[in-house]
Amino acid sequence: MNESFAAAATDPRFAGILVVTGAPIVSADIIGQAYVSVLGLDTRAIGAPVKGLGWYDNEWVYSNRLLELAALIGARRGAAIPELATR
Numbered sequence: 001m002n003e004s005f006a007a008a009a010t011d012p013r014f015a016g017i018l019v020v021t022g023a024p025i026v027s028a029d030i031i032g033q034a035y036v037s038v039l040g041l042d043t044r045a046i047g048a049p050v051k052g053l054g055w056y057d058n059e060w061v062y063s064n065r066l067l068e069l070a071a072l073i074g075a076r077r078g079a080a081i082p083e084l085a086t087r
Contacts, residue, residue, distance in 0.1 A: 001050055002041045009039075030055045034064045 002020075009020045017036045025040045037054035 001052065005039050005052070006041065025055055027055065030057050032060055033057050034060060036061055036065070 005018075006020050008014055009018045016034065018039065019033075019035045019037075020039045020041050022041045024042050025038060030038050033056070035056065037056055039052060039054050
């Protein structure tokens with residue numbers, strides 16, 4: 001499972017969305033992170049089903065995704081949108 005998450009984190013489709021770490025994480029570690037999910041690879045699978053834990057900063061991530069959506073809509077309508085500094 002951890003190998004699959006680590007491989008997905010390197011996929012360009014998930015750039016800026018998914019990140020993995022081998023370090024143990026607590027909620028204070030992800031404050032201000034713009035990733036949709038920060039996955040700790042210290043998760044262990046013992047049997048099935050498997051439960052993985054993803055961390056995120058709810059307000060910060062929501063705000064950043066909303067800005068990205070506004071930029072996408074603006075770009076499709078021909079508006080000049082400045083570069084977003086979310087990552």
